[in-house]
Amino acid sequence: MTGFPILSVMLAIPALAAVACLFVSAQGARWIALIATLIDFVLGIGLWASFDIGGPQWQFVENAGSLGVFSWKLGLDGFALLLVMLSVFLMPICIGASWVAIEKRVQEYMAAFLITEVLMIGTFAAQDLFLFYIFFEAGLIPMYLIIGIWGGANRIYASYKFFLYTLLGSLLMLVAMLWMVNFAGTSDIPTLLNTDFPVQVQTWLWLAFFASFAVKMPMWPFHTWLPDAHVQAPTAGSVILAGVLLKLGGYGFLRFSLPMFPEASAQLTWLILALSAVAVIYTSLVALVQSDMKKLIAYSSVAHMAIVTIGLFAFNRQGIEGAMIVMLSHGLVSAALFLCVGVIYDRLHTREISRYGGLAINMPRYALLFLFFTMASIGLPGTSGFVGEFLSLAGTYRVSTTATLLCTTGIILGAAYMLYLYRRVVFGEIVHDDVRAMKDISLREMALLAPIAAVALWMGVYPESFLAPMRSDVATLEARIARATPKGDSLPTPGKAPATPAAHAEARP
Amino acid sequence: MNASLLMTLPELVLAAGAIALMLVSAWGGQGSTRLVSWASVAVLIGAGLALLGPASKGGAAFEGLYRADAFAAYAKVLIYVASAVAILIAPRFFAQGRGDDLRPEYPVLILLSAAGMGMMVSAGDLLTLYVGLELQSLAAYVLASFMRRDTRSAEAGLKYFVLGALASGILLYGISLVYGFSGTTLFSSIATAYGAGHSLGLTFGLVFVFAGLAFKMSAVPFHMWTPDVYEGAPTPVTTFFASAPKVAAVALAVRVAIEAMGPATDQWRQIVIFASLASIIFGAVAAIGQTNVKRLLAYSSINNVGFLLVGLAAGTQEGVASVLFYLTVYVVMTLGSFVVVLQMKDAEGEPVETLASLAGLSRARPGLALAMAIFMFSLAGIPPLLGFNAKLAVFTAAVNAGLYPLAVVGFVASVIGAYYYLRVIKVMYFDEPAEAYSGRATPVESAVIAVSAVFVSPVGWLLLAPLGVATMFAAKALF
Numbered sequence: 001m002t003g004f005p006i007l008s009v010m011l012a013i014p015a016l017a018a019v020a021c022l023f024v025s026a027q028g029a030r031w032i033a034l035i036a037t038l039i040d041f042v043l044g045i046g047l048w049a050s051f052d053i054g055g056p057q058w059q060f061v062e063n064a065g066s067l068g069v070f071s072w073k074l075g076l077d078g079f080a081l082l083l084v085m086l087s088v089f090l091m092p093i094c095i096g097a098s099w100v101a102i103e104k105r106v107q108e109y110m111a112a113f114l115i116t117e118v119l120m121i122g123t124f125a126a127q128d129l130f131l132f133y134i135f136f137e138a139g140l141i142p143m144y145l146i147i148g149i150w151g152g153a154n155r156i157y158a159s160y161k162f163f164l165y166t167l168l169g170s171l172l173m174l175v176a177m178l179w180m181v182n183f184a185g186t187s188d189i190p191t192l193l194n195t196d197f198p199v200q201v202q203t204w205l206w207l208a209f210f211a212s213f214a215v216k217m218p219m220w221p222f223h224t225w226l227p228d229a230h231v232q233a234p235t236a237g238s239v240i241l242a243g244v245l246l247k248l249g250g251y252g253f254l255r256f257s258l259p260m261f262p263e264a265s266a267q268l269t270w271l272i273l274a275l276s277a278v279a280v281i282y283t284s285l286v287a288l289v290q291s292d293m294k295k296l297i298a299y300s301s302v303a304h305m306a307i308v309t310i311g312l313f314a315f316n317r318q319g320i321e322g323a324m325i326v327m328l329s330h331g332l333v334s335a336a337l338f339l340c341v342g343v344i345y346d347r348l349h350t351r352e353i354s355r356y357g358g359l360a361i362n363m364p365r366y367a368l369l370f371l372f373f374t375m376a377s378i379g380l381p382g383t384s385g386f387v388g389e390f391l392s393l394a395g396t397y398r399v400s401t402t403a404t405l406l407c408t409t410g411i412i413l414g415a416a417y418m419l420y421l422y423r424r425v426v427f428g429e430i431v432h433d434d435v436r437a438m439k440d441i442s443l444r445e446m447a448l449l450a451p452i453a454a455v456a457l458w459m460g461v462y463p464e465s466f467l468a469p470m471r472s473d474v475a476t477l478e479a480r481i482a483r484a485t486p487k488g489d490s491l492p493t494p495g496k497a498p499a500t501p502a503a504h505a506e507a508r509p
Numbered sequence: 510m511n512a513s514l515l516m517t518l519p520e521l522v523l524a525a526g527a528i529a530l531m532l533v534s535a536w537g538g539q540g541s542t543r544l545v546s547w548a549s550v551a552v553l554i555g556a557g558l559a560l561l562g563p564a565s566k567g568g569a570a571f572e573g574l575y576r577a578d579a580f581a582a583y584a585k586v587l588i589y590v591a592s593a594v595a596i597l598i599a600p601r602f603f604a605q606g607r608g609d610d611l612r613p614e615y616p617v618l619i620l621l622s623a624a625g626m627g628m629m630v631s632a633g634d635l636l637t638l639y640v641g642l643e644l645q646s647l648a649a650y651v652l653a654s655f656m657r658r659d660t661r662s663a664e665a666g667l668k669y670f671v672l673g674a675l676a677s678g679i680l681l682y683g684i685s686l687v688y689g690f691s692g693t694t695l696f697s698s699i700a701t702a703y704g705a706g707h708s709l710g711l712t713f714g715l716v717f718v719f720a721g722l723a724f725k726m727s728a729v730p731f732h733m734w735t736p737d738v739y740e741g742a743p744t745p746v747t748t749f750f751a752s753a754p755k756v757a758a759v760a761l762a763v764r765v766a767i768e769a770m771g772p773a774t775d776q777w778r779q780i781v782i783f784a785s786l787a788s789i790i791f792g793a794v795a796a797i798g799q800t801n802v803k804r805l806l807a808y809s810s811i812n813n814v815g816f817l818l819v820g821l822a823a824g825t826q827e828g829v830a831s832v833l834f835y836l837t838v839y840v841v842m843t844l845g846s847f848v849v850v851l852q853m854k855d856a857e858g859e860p861v862e863t864l865a866s867l868a869g870l871s872r873a874r875p876g877l878a879l880a881m882a883i884f885m886f887s888l889a890g891i892p893p894l895l896g897f898n899a900k901l902a903v904f905t906a907a908v909n910a911g912l913y914p915l916a917v918v919g920f921v922a923s924v925i926g927a928y929y930y931l932r933v934i935k936v937m938y939f940d941e942p943a944e945a946y947s948g949r950a951t952p953v954e955s956a957v958i959a960v961s962a963v964f965v966s967p968v969g970w971l972l973l974a975p976l977g978v979a980t981m982f983a984a985k986a987l988f
Binding site (some may be wrong): 022066140148149155156163164168171172182 | 902913934
């Protein structure tokens with residue numbers, strides 16, 4: 001590494017742009033926000049290009065010294081790199097999606113989004129426990145304002161629910177963090193990752209972290225804030241919520257719960273598997289009966305996130321890699337689906353499914369893109385959704401066949417609600433005159449959706465690009481949790497040993 | 510003797526300055542208000558400069574009656590800053606109608622109160638403590654009823670006086686018990702008596718002393734005067750009450766708890782934990798229903814005292830340092846938010862205090878709304894603002910002292926607190942605009958708001974390390 005503090009620069013650019021936005025005209029704020037997010041995207045590409053696969057675990061490390069109890073210490077491993085990439089990729093798209101949809105208080109809106117970007121990158125890059133918490137928790141402020149100011153009719157209720165729910169969970173985690181720092185004598189995350197906490201305390205610490213991440217994730221039954229927040233948030237707010245903020249929970253399990261408390265994770269795997277299985281089936285069924293498009297996609301997010309949690313707690317390579325790919329894929333696909341909803345919402349100002357129908361007739365290009373993302377959400381082979389779900393479920397199978405069986409029904413149910421949604425919105429005859437008058441997607445909207453479609457396809461066809469950066473990190477994590485790995489109930493047929501990690505690695509180019 | 514006088518130099522400066530300025534105002538009359546105000550600020554600055562000498566490191570003066578240590582000096586800096594701000598923001602508030610112009614007694618009373626608070630935080634003896642407390646309180650009673658023609662202000666003064674007298678009585682009773690069973694009023698000798706073994710009389714004395722101090726800090730269950738007094742008193746006076754005397758009372762409680770009753774930590778810890786959790790929970794729950802901003806901030810101050818006591822409950826050097834750090838951040842947030850409240854005036858220039866009148870402030874006065882939002886998020890303890898670091902510090906001390914249940918319950922209760930702070934932000938940012946406030950902030954007011962907002966924003970992180978060193982050094986003086 002050259003010693004250039006690229007991560008700090010990536011944090012500073014949107015932060016400065018946010019301040020600048022407050023002092024210019026509405027159009028100026030739009031351009032500042034777009035340029036700042038594009039610069040961050042370019043820097044992100046630079047990160048990915050110069051990330052040394054197979055090199056040291058932590059790269060781009062910078063340490064600007066202590067600020068009282070915590071220090072400004074940043075760095076990325078493969079997991080964090082991919083999630084930072086997801087954030088910087090989606091941000092310019094969010095700004096573009098808000099280009100005309102947001103008319104009032106544009107300057108504040110753009111500033112809130114830029115601050116959100118700072119906090120997201122900071123959360124993934126923080127290498128100090130308290131710095132992580134600060135970024136993690138501060139994200140509530142801009143999201144609260146985005147939902148509350150620019151949201152729909154019931155925005156006040158949704159913003160309170162979002163804020164207080166997530167705050168409560170996070171504070172319990174903070175108590176656990178205080179204990180850990182007291183025990184280990186440092187708040188440095190790489191050190192804590194290799195600290196063995198006493199087994200009997202681990203359960204409590206694990207539960208405290210669970211309280212926070214389960215709400216963020218969100219896992220059933222802590223998910224009720226999500227549909228409200230999604231429905232009320234503006235389109236770009238939903239995109240960023242589904243695309244990146246939901247990943248914070250999964251990232252938290254991956255970064256903290258598993259490597260720091262392996263024994264507790266093993267003990268409580270049953271809890272995760274049970275909640276995830278319920279979540280997949282329950283929320284999929286709920287999604288089937290929704291009449292609001294955004295609510296339907298919100299519930300489908302809960303189901304997808306459950307696939308992430310089972311994958312993580314499979315304690316093996318496929319599961320963890322699958323969970324990461326599902327996170328990335330869901331970040332792209334659900335973001336795109338919210339954008340698709342936003343496209344027609346901007347024209348008709350309703351999210352009621354029954355108000356649409358027959359869009360394939362007058363909006364063919366839109367229908368095509370929407371179809372692609374619907375298929376990606378279902379997990380059709382060739383799209384990113386398939387790779388993630390398959391790996392994740394394959395990994396889980398080695399731990400619990402029952403949970404895998406239950407969660408796999410989610411794929412079937414997912415196909416049911418997504419195709420049902422698609423049929424009602426896009427197929428059939430046009431019954432409403434105002435729908436007939438709707439124009440097909442503009443160049444701007446195409447420019448937002450096409451890149452996501454390209455990346456989702458890339459991830460589906462050649463996932464190696466995305467698996468490679470995290471391969472050694474998965475190995476590190478696997479080695480760390482190996483001592484606690486629960487015994488699986490899947491019994492390999494005699495004569496056919498389960499795939500060994502070595503054989504698995506050979507299978508890839 | 511000379512050495513002792515040098516150590517008490519800040520109080521001497523304040524007392525002499527107050528008396529001289531009283532004479533100026535007696536002869537100068539109403540016209541001298543401006544002069545006396547600025548002169549008072551100069552006196553406060555002088556007292557602050559006097560801290561650079563032996564007053565901050567001299568040790569015991571007057572055979573232990575008075576302590577000139579870093580702990581006292583740290584608290585005094587906060588007290589002087591808050592007092593100076595209370596003087597500087599006053600003129601415009603009193604100038605607007607009702608015929609109750611600012612009179613030159615106002616800055617003089619604040620100076621006397623500051624001298625009393627200086628004695629409180631430097632007390633090394635129960636009687637010094639009492640004299641300082643009474644000097645501070647008597648000046649405060651008059652300040653609370655400073656708007657003579659306003660019934661709410663008169664009521665506030667009377668209530669404050671009656672309940673304050675009751676509190677002083679309880680405190681004196683406790684002091685007499687402690688004196689009776691230990692035979693001394695010196696903190697160091699009292700500590701020896703507590704260390705010598707269990708005595709029912711001493712325990713009773715401890716309980717009464719803490720009850721009296723809880724009154725002064727407005728900790729639950731001795732908080733009931735706070736909302737009425739804060740609401741009724743003129744806003745600059747409320748600003749003063751919520752900042753400087755709070756610092757003095759908390760610092761005094763810390764000194765009594767550690768220096769005089771350190772060996773009885775296990776006994777007072779129970780009281781402190783109860784008062785702490787009760788204050789956090791009650792302050793948060795009671796604030797939810799408030800529609801008056803000043804009352805809301807009064808309950809918020811009760812809530813914050815609860816968090817301060819979390820640090821005291823730890824009873825360690827780290828705990829004391831965290832209390833000082835919390836006080837610093839709290840004073841800045843309080844000064845800032847009350848100066849924002851000062852800006853709330855209707856078209857006729859009359860002060861308005863309803864929460865509803867803040868509606869849509871973000872569009873009428875974006876800068877003001879942003880500052881208030883920063884203060885509210887900071888008071889709620891949301892990172893990246895400094896209010897979070899303050900809460901983190903006290904809870905770190907509590908967890909390191911093994912007080913896990915206190916930390917968990919305290920943290921969970923702070924979610925309740927977050928709800929009403931969010932309500933203020935919701936009114937300012939989400940609601941449709943109400944009638945805009947008239948008038949503009951004076952340069953001094955703008956400066957106070959801007960400096961406080963920047964201090965609690967992430968820019969303030971740069972101060973975390975030096976403040977950490979300073980508070981640890983100050984706390985060391987007690988151990």
